[in-house]
Amino acid sequence: MTASSRIHARLRGDILGGRYEVGDALPSERRLSEELETSRHGVREALKRLQQAGLVSISQGGATRVRDWRRHGGLELLLDLAAEGDAPEALHVPRAAMEMRASIGADAARRCAERADAATKAQIVARAEQLAAVEDLAARNAHYEVLWELIVDGADNIAYRLALTSLIASSQRIASVDAHAVSAELDDTEAIRALAHAINQSSENVHTLAADLLERSIPRG
Numbered sequence: 704m705t706a707s708s709r710i711h712a713r714l715r716g717d718i719l720g721g722r723y724e725v726g727d728a729l730p731s732e733r734r735l736s737e738e739l740e741t742s743r744h745g746v747r748e749a750l751k752r753l754q755q756a757g758l759v760s761i762s763q764g765g766a767t768r769v770r771d772w773r774r775h776g777g778l779e780l781l782l783d784l785a786a787e788g789d790a791p792e793a794l795h796v797p798r799a800a801m802e803m804r805a806s807i808g809a810d811a812a813r814r815c816a817e818r819a820d821a822a823t824k825a826q827i828v829a830r831a832e833q834l835a836a837v838e839d840l841a842a843r844n845a846h847y848e849v850l851w852e853l854i855v856d857g858a859d860n861i862a863y864r865l866a867l868t869s870l871i872a873s874s875q876r877i878a879s880v881d882a883h884a885v886s887a888e889l890d891d892t893e894a895i896r897a898l899a900h901a902i903n904q905s906s907e908n909v910h911t912l913a914a915d916l917l918e919r920s921i922p923r924g
Contacts, residue, residue, distance in 0.1 A: 706741045710749035713739070715783075718758050718769055719791050728766035729759065756780045778869045798922045800870055800878035805917035807866055808851065811858040812913035816902045819857030824903040827853050831899035835892040843889050844882040850895070854902065880920075887919035 704712075717723055729735070732750070736743045750767055753759045757775030761767045772780065781800070784790035815823075827850060834846035855864055871880045882889060889895075898912045 706745035707748035707752070710735070710739055710741060710746055711752045714749060714753060715756075715758060716791070718753070718772065719794065723769045725769055725771045727769045729769065731766075756783070778866070782869060795922075797878065801921045802918075804867065804870055804878055804880075805914060805921060807863050808854075808917045809910050809914035811855050811860065811863050811867075812898065812902060813910040814860060815854045815857035816905045816909045818859045819902070823853060823857045827857070828899045828903050831892075831896045834889075835896055840882040840886060840889055843892075844880075844885065847885070847889060847895070848880070850899070857902075885920045888916050891916070891919075 714729065723729065729750075730738065732743045732746045735746045739746070750759065750761060754761050756772070756779060757770060757777065758772045758780075759767050760770050781790075781796060784796060790796040815827075819827075830846055830850045830853060834843050834850065837843050837846070855867060870878050878884075894912070894916050898909070898916060901909045901912050
């Protein structure tokens with residue numbers, strides 16, 4: 704880890720953990736470099752990263768102040784936390800990510816039922832049947848991932864696609880969707896088949912069926 708990355712991680716932890724509150728001024732570059740025994744260049748680079756993530760505002764010639772990251776941050780903040788494994792426990796990041804997955808997924812299923820063409824819907828039904836025909840959980844999950852790729856594609860919503868990619872499809876996964884993590888979904892093949900057929904038939908209960916399925920994997924507590 705570079706000096707700037709180390710400083711960035713420490714200051715980010717201090718901000719997210721509440722040591723510095725919204726509006727507080729961070730120590731000066733000189734003071735930080737002395738306290739952390741590093742160059743001012745490393746401190747400056749770390750502060751720039753914090754600014755880009757929406758955690759601080761930097762005034763030219765003035766103080767660096769903490770911003771309300773809940774209002775100014777983005778998913779890239781969660782990506783960094785997931786990659787480095789240092790998200791404060793109080794943020795409940797895994798739960799939040801799986802709740803977002805369930806919310807987006809349920810609405811994507813609803814819109815897929817409205818917008819997808821017959822060929823896509825037929826593929827969704829076929830994939831659900833293929834999933835139900837295998838018993839190995841990992842193999843079943845491979846089919847399940849393709850099934851949801853088809854559903855999200857059928858929803859024709861680029862914002863949903865990019866949000867879900869950020870959550871689960873990158874190398875810096877915020878939410879784990881391996882077979883163990885979503886086993887409560889994979890175990891109920893009839894619920895998966897029912898969802899697929901409801902999408903195919905453009906049924907009104909698609910959102911309810913999808914939400915019931917996806918919410919099973921949300922961590923409790």
